[in-house]
Structure formats: C-alpha cells, structure tokens
Amino acid sequence: MKKGIKKLGIVAVAAGLTALALGGCGNSKKADSGEKTITVSVDKNYYKYAESVKGEFEKENHCKVVVKKNPTMDTLQKLSQDEQSGNAADVMLAPYDQVGTLAKQGLLANVTLPTDGRYNSRDKQNVTLKGKQYGDPATIETLVEYYNKDLVKDAPTTFDQLSQMSKDPKYAYAHDKSxxxxxxxxxxxxxxxxxxxxxxxxxxxxxNNTNPKQLGLDTPGAVDGIKYMTSWFNIWPKGMQATTSNENFITSQFTKGKTVVVIDGPWMAQTYKKDGMKDNLGVAALPMLPGNRQYQPFAGGKAWVVNARSNQKALAKKFINYLTTEKNQTLFYKDTQEIPANDQSRAAAVKSGDPLAVAVNNQYQKSDPMPNIPEMTEVWTGAQNLLVNAASGKETPEQAAKQATKQIKQQIKQKYHVN
Known part of the structure; x- marks a missing residue:
C-alpha cells in the first residue's frame, strides 16, 4: 500500500470510494491493423516492468498491449466516471482491501485463478468475495522492522528493548532533549x-472480518492497545501526532542516523537505500509487544484486476494470468523489490536470502488478512480520527474508541444500510 500503493494512499482513497476506479486510458478496441488491443493502467513505479514483459504476450497472442502511467489512487477514484465514458483501462492494479468494493459495484470481472500451485489459501482469500475471485494476486505486503546496523548489532526482538533504548540520551531529539x-x-x-x-x-x-454489523475497535482489548500506543506519544516529539508529515520526519530521522528502529512497509526499503542507507540497513520481522503479544499488522498487497466492461475480457484475463507466472513475478520482484504473491517466486526470493523477502514472508504468516468487504472503506477515516485524538490527548483512549466506532457505524449504515 507509497511509492507504489502505500498505506497512506489507502487512507486517501477512502474519502472518495463511492466512485472507485482506474481511468485515463482508452477502453480496449481493435487497432487499425485489425489486431486486438488491451490497455493497462499502472502507477509510474510499475510502468517499466509492464513495458518489459508485454512483448512476449503480444507475440504469442497477436495483440497489442498499451501501457499507460496513471497514479493508482487518483485513477481508482475515477473508475465509475470512466466506465460511463468508455475510457477505463482493461487491466489495472488494485489493493486487496478495494477488490471487494470494486467487485460489489460491478466494476470488476470475476476471474478463474490458475491451478498450478502459484497461490495458497491466504492469497486466494485476498481476492475473494462471496466465493468468487476478482483478480490475480500480485504482491504481498505487511509491516516489518527496519533497523540501523551501525547503531545496533542485531534487530531488537521485543518492545521492551525499544523502550529501554528510548531512555538513552544518545537518541534524544535534537530540538527537544526531553x-x-x-x-x-x-x-x-x-x-x-x-x-x-x-x-x-x-x-x-x-x-474473521466478514461481519460489518460487529465492530471491534472499542472493545476492552482494543482500548488497551490504544493506551499502549498513546504512551509512546509522551516519549516522541509533538510532530509525531501529525497524520502525514510525521512520515517524512520518521524517514529523515532514520536515514540521518538519529533513529535506530522504525516500523513500516516493504515499499520503504528503496527509499531508505536511496537516501543513503545501504550496507547499514537491517530488516526483520516485528518485535513482540509487552506481555509476549504478537504484533499482527494487516496482511495486504495488490492484485491485477480486469475491468468488468472491457471489450476484451478474455484477453485481459489471459494477460493477468501471464503477469503472475513464476517467471514474470520474479521479474516484478527484481524490478520493484515488492514481494510477489506467486508462491514459487516468493519462495525463490526467500531462498536467495534477501532480508526484506525473508522478513516480509515471515511476518505475513503472522499477520491478519485485511478485510476486503466494501464496508472497510468507511473504517480508515474514523480509525485515523481515533488514533489522532487519543495521541493528542484530545480524548481518552476509551472516548476516542467509542466516538470513532460510532462514526464508522453511522457511515456504514448510511452507505450500505447495515444496522
């Protein structure tokens, strides 16, 4: 879900999800020569990959594949309008949590997943709605621990270690030593x-995240988790209470050697390396929380999906099966450093010893599949308000959880008529 599709991008799309989609591309037509044409819309981070692999498919299927660059989240918000105008792409990438929403709106074609062992049950679950699949899984992602190997020899394995580290004056914030x-x-x-x-x-x-009538963000356990996170905001600079600028602050502190450990997604690896962290960048699965609790982030990722109104659905479905073969998923991984959903190419990445692939794969097995029902759209904004209000002290964790849950329930009821 940042550079590609990122977690903040998911939050951003939530506000406009009544009209999801991919646009800015012409719907499939026959070229003047008579050959069939499909259009693929991708974020700029994936353009090079799509261009590099399309040739073999074009040759084998006597067709043309036109690849267009469009910001994923921008185009996701435009799909319904583009559907009406006939300008939507045939093939696109969509985050797993949006697949159900797009499918329920009738914007995605259901597909038949290959049976060659490239996907496991969790991969399939990510693209399944009411027993039907609406895309070919492309990537897996979840949070991992990044650490500076110049500052600590081994990856911390517990939050108790992080807590002790955060008492060291060596890591006091330069502009506020407290x-x-x-x-x-x-x-x-x-x-x-x-x-x-x-x-x-x-x-x-x-x-198991399938019943929108029941929310669990204000349960006693949820409140305890919010209280724990809130305690860290007393340690961090006030800017950490922001909703977006804090990410740049974290990246800056980490890449400048001021911060030892950060938690973020695999999409950040290239940014850290680009900003000067190469040999000293370590990555591992997440440390254990107090009480030997397992940090269980979302297991997310992206899927290649097909426009339900494509004039070349059969060809488009064949193309996404082609994109997710072991060979092409391995190429995707080498080009983007995003961990492939294809089990064979993922296993090869792990076997290669790539620390990022190993960490993501290990953490993914312990993570919670992100809900892909349409009602998840309404959770992001309310949940963000919960965290910001609790972090700032504007509300107690109990008050913030109760208010956010009320807001989310109202939004779900209004939009989906769920009581």
Missing part, C-alpha cells in the same frame, strides 16, 4: 496501528 527518537512508527496511521490493536484483542469486523 523527547526521544530511538524508535519511531507512524501510529496515527491506522494501517500501522492496527497490529497493536489486534495484538491486545481488538479487531475490525466480527466473524
């Missing part, structure tokens, strides 16, 4: 914070 930046995480972002809430006993929806 604050400490040894460990930082953007917990005003629900994507990052959910794993703590889940660890303490909270959840999003009941019945």
């Amino acid at each position: 604050k400490n930046v040894a460990f930082l995480c953007q917990w005003t972002n629900f994507y990052n914070a959910y794993g703590v809430i889940k660890a303490y006993g909270g959840y999003v929806f009941g019945d």
Whole structure:
C-alpha cells in the first residue's frame, strides 16, 4: 500500500470510494491493423516492468498491449466516471482491501485463478468475495522492522528493548532533549496501528472480518492497545501526532542516523537505500509487544484486476494470468523489490536470502488478512480520527474508541444500510 500503493494512499482513497476506479486510458478496441488491443493502467513505479514483459504476450497472442502511467489512487477514484465514458483501462492494479468494493459495484470481472500451485489459501482469500475471485494476486505486503546496523548489532526482538533504548540520551531529539527518537512508527496511521490493536484483542469486523454489523475497535482489548500506543506519544516529539508529515520526519530521522528502529512497509526499503542507507540497513520481522503479544499488522498487497466492461475480457484475463507466472513475478520482484504473491517466486526470493523477502514472508504468516468487504472503506477515516485524538490527548483512549466506532457505524449504515 507509497511509492507504489502505500498505506497512506489507502487512507486517501477512502474519502472518495463511492466512485472507485482506474481511468485515463482508452477502453480496449481493435487497432487499425485489425489486431486486438488491451490497455493497462499502472502507477509510474510499475510502468517499466509492464513495458518489459508485454512483448512476449503480444507475440504469442497477436495483440497489442498499451501501457499507460496513471497514479493508482487518483485513477481508482475515477473508475465509475470512466466506465460511463468508455475510457477505463482493461487491466489495472488494485489493493486487496478495494477488490471487494470494486467487485460489489460491478466494476470488476470475476476471474478463474490458475491451478498450478502459484497461490495458497491466504492469497486466494485476498481476492475473494462471496466465493468468487476478482483478480490475480500480485504482491504481498505487511509491516516489518527496519533497523540501523551501525547503531545496533542485531534487530531488537521485543518492545521492551525499544523502550529501554528510548531512555538513552544518545537518541534524544535534537530540538527537544526531553523527547526521544530511538524508535519511531507512524501510529496515527491506522494501517500501522492496527497490529497493536489486534495484538491486545481488538479487531475490525466480527466473524474473521466478514461481519460489518460487529465492530471491534472499542472493545476492552482494543482500548488497551490504544493506551499502549498513546504512551509512546509522551516519549516522541509533538510532530509525531501529525497524520502525514510525521512520515517524512520518521524517514529523515532514520536515514540521518538519529533513529535506530522504525516500523513500516516493504515499499520503504528503496527509499531508505536511496537516501543513503545501504550496507547499514537491517530488516526483520516485528518485535513482540509487552506481555509476549504478537504484533499482527494487516496482511495486504495488490492484485491485477480486469475491468468488468472491457471489450476484451478474455484477453485481459489471459494477460493477468501471464503477469503472475513464476517467471514474470520474479521479474516484478527484481524490478520493484515488492514481494510477489506467486508462491514459487516468493519462495525463490526467500531462498536467495534477501532480508526484506525473508522478513516480509515471515511476518505475513503472522499477520491478519485485511478485510476486503466494501464496508472497510468507511473504517480508515474514523480509525485515523481515533488514533489522532487519543495521541493528542484530545480524548481518552476509551472516548476516542467509542466516538470513532460510532462514526464508522453511522457511515456504514448510511452507505450500505447495515444496522
């Protein structure tokens, strides 16, 4: 879900999800020569990959694949309008949590997943709504621990270690020595914070995130998790209470050697390396929370999906099956450093010893699949308000959880008529 599709991008799209989609591309037509054409819309981070692999498919299927660059979240918000105008792409990438929403709105074609062993049950669950699949899983992602190997020899394995580290004056914040930046995480972002809430006993929806009538963000366990996170805001500089600028602050502190450990997604690895962290960048699965609780972040990622109104649905479905073969998923991983959903290419990445692939794969097995029912759209904004209000002290964790749950329920009821 940032550079690609990021967690904050997910939050941003939530506000406009009544009209989700991908646009800015012409719907499939036949080229003047008579050959069939499909249009693929991708974020700029994936353009090079799509261009590099399309040739073999074009040759084998006597067709043309036109790849267009469009910001994923911008285009997701425009799909319904583009559907009406006939300008929507045939193939696109969509975050798992949006697949159900898009499918329920009738914007995605259901697909038949290949049966060659490229996907496991969790991968399939990410693209399934009411027993039907609406995309081919492309990537897996979840939070991991990044650490500066110049400042600590081994990855901390517990939050108790992070707490002790955060008492060291060596990591005092330069502009306010009463604050400490040894460990930082953007917990005003629900994507990052959910794993703590889940660890303490909270959840999003009941019945394994399938029942929107039951919310678990104000349960006693959820409140305990919020209280724990709130305690860290007393340690961190006030700017950590922001909703977006704190991410740049975290990146700056980490890449400049002021911060030892950060928690973020695999999409940040390239940014850290670009900003000067190469040999000293360590990555591992997440440390254990107090009480030996397992941090359980969302297990997310992206899927290649097909426009339900494409004039070339069969060809488009064939193309997304082609994109997710072991060969092409391995190429995708090498080009983007995002961990492939294809089990064979993922296993190869792990076997290669790539620390990022190992960490993501290990943490993914312990993570909670992100809800992909449409009602999840209404959770992001309310949950962010919960965290910001609790972090700032505007509301107690109990008050913030209760108010956010009320807001989310009202939004779900209004939009989906769920009581």
